[in-house]
Amino acid sequence: MARLQNRPGAGRRRVSHSMDSVLTEAVALLDEAGVPALTFRALAERLGGGVASIYWYVANKEELLDRATDHVIGAVLADVEKLPATGDPIDDLRAMAMTLFDAIVDRPWLGPYFMRNTNIQGNSLRMYERLGRETLRLDLDARQRFHAVSAVVGVVVGSAVDMGQEPPKEVLDGAVDREEFLGRYAQAWRELDPAEFPFVHEIVEEFDGHDDVDQFRSALELTLAGLRLQAGA
Amino acid sequence: MARLQNRPGAGRRRVSHSMDSVLTEAVALLDEAGVPALTFRALAERLGGGVASIYWYVANKEELLDRATDHVIGAVLADVEKLPATGDPIDDLRAMAMTLFDAIVDRPWLGPYFMRNTNIQGNSLRMYERLGRETLRLDLDARQRFHAVSAVVGVVVGSAVDMGQEPPKEVLDGAVDREEFLGRYAQAWRELDPAEFPFVHEIVEEFDGHDDVDQFRSALELTLAGLRLQAGA
DNA sequence: CACAGCATCGAACGTTGTTCTATCGTAGCG
DNA sequence: CGCTACGATAGAACAACGTTCGATGCTGTG
Known part of the structure; x- marks a missing residue:
């Protein structure tokens, strides 16, 4: 029996991609099941092509994630630029941060990658510029x-990372919803010794x-209040 | 020739571990070269034992990282508890946050794992309690x-994650130092169109x-100022 | 029609987390 | 002293992953 070893490219119908289709499908995978779902094999299958082809568009997975991130940040940037100006730079800053955060709520996988490499992430850089421009109107x-x-970016990313950590995976499967997941944590907290953990008991019902x-929003408000104080406005 | 297949445990001298030795060596690996360096095989070799033995102590890598994190947070917690009380809860909060942040500066791998699973991370929970107790003295x-x-934890983690992202790896190898790495970024920013990126140009020398x-510290100060305002203190 | 080079692809490689199952060593017991 | 149960250790194998290799198809240009 003849070995068909090392005869790549034989038999299968060829498929042509594009940077855009690669990123679109990558984002689709990320949206469906987070970072673990974005594998070169899954992406290749979705594109109807071979694994190695993807490497013509990106050097490695890190770059793939950076570009996918920047791809969606582009849309968020458009939203941000559509925001009406209120005249108060801090109010505008808040609106932009909220828009950005909403996007990360929709796509929890974004958090850790946002603003990671502005060389590749041109839209992230523009977002940074956009946020910063508001501060030019402050006395600083x-x-x-x-x-x-x-600080503002830190609050966004900090909250996003806190949120984005995938609940062990029962939630992703849909077996357990977020409510119950939080509830279990809360229950464990309630069973702690109140003398040793007075604060945890104080806030467990809030948690x-x-x-x-x-x-x-609360964290952002604290930062913005501090900023307003600093700018004397 | 006799196949020596499936005869595990034969020949090699047995080694006995302990939860503590496992975590200590895990932390050593993390300190040396970050999360990618912590593999079960590297850890087993360091412990002088087999790979599968580690699974008697932890269920999987996630738990290993959680326990390793909590292991070092224990020491940080001790530092925090040694901090002198100033009488002003916000000043105390600042001192604790700074101590925590210093620990993460020393161990950049900590950032993403800190406070991730308080079921396993008992010391992280105690740290959370400790921070929270200061707020009990505020009018909130x-x-x-x-x-x-x-918010305070968010600022710490947000900054830590921002910092902890490993520079492509030239810096880890020592080929390029942090200074030069930042400088390259700054240079790229300086070459942007000043009309399109006025803010980036404004702050590039600061960056x-x-x-x-x-x-x-600045981000923390903004949050604390906002908090002080909110508490009317 | 030949050629160049862009784009694609299957297969293979090395590494990883994890599981399977066999084995060792000792504490308890008769 | 021997036997047993069980806590603990271990090598090999597995599946999945990122990545590389070299060959192959495709297409526009001369």
Whole structure:
């Protein structure tokens, strides 16, 4: 029996891709089941082509993730630019941060990759610029402006990472919903010694069933209040 | 020739471990070269034993990372508890957050895993309690306290994640130092169109050679200022 | 029609987390 | 002293992954 070894490209119908189709399908996989679902094999199957072809468009998986991230940030940037200006830079900053956060709520996989490599992520850089431009209207020096934007981005990413950590996988399967997952945690907290954990007992009812968006908004509000104070506005 | 297949445990001298030795060596690997360096095979070799033995102590890699994280957070917690109380809860909160952040600066791999699973991470939970206890002395309601601690932890983790992202690997190899790595980024930014990126140009000199600790401290200060305002103190 | 080079592809490689099953070593017991 | 049960250890095998290799198809240009 003849060995058909090392005869690549024989038999199968060829398929032609494009950077855009690669990223679109990559994002689709990420949306469906997060980062673990984005494998070169799964992506190739979805594109109807071979695994190695993808390497013509991206050098490695890291670049694939960076480009996929920037791909969706492009749409978010468009949303941000459509936001009406209120005249108050801090109000505008809040609106932009909320828009950005909403996007990450929709796509929890975004969190860890957002703003990771502005060389590749051109839209992320534009987003950074857009946020920073608001600080130009505040009475701050360059360093304060730099730190202010870093702080706002930090709040967004910090909350996003906190949220984005996949619940062991029962939730992804749909076997257990988020509510129950949180509830189990809360129950474990309630059973702690109240003398040793007074604070945890104080807030456990707030934690149980809490809304991530509320949590984020509060954190953002604290930062913005501090910023307003700093700018004397 | 006799096949020596499927005769495990034959020949090699047996080694006995302990939860503590497993975690200590795991942390050593993480400290040396980050998360990618912590493989079950590398860890087994370091312990002088077999790969599968580690699975008697932890169910999987996730749990290994959670336990390793909590292992070092235990030491940080001890540092935090040694901190002198100033009488001002917000000043104490700042000191604790700084201590926590310093630990993450020393061990960048900590960032993404800190506070991930308080079921396993008992020390992280105690740290959370410790931070929260300061808010009990502020004039806030339970929800505000919950959000305040979340915000502070968010700032720490957000900055830590931002910092912890391994520079492509030239820096890890020591071929390029952090200074030059930042400088290259800054250079790329300087070459952008000033009309399109006025903010980036405004802050590029601040970015170049900036100190992560400064950046973190500023973000923390904004949050704490907002908190002080909220508590009316 | 030949050629160049862009784009695609199957197969193979090395590494990883994890599981399977066999084995060792000792504490308890008669 | 021997036997047994069980806590603990171990090598080999497996499936999945990212990545590389070299060959092959396709298409526009001369």
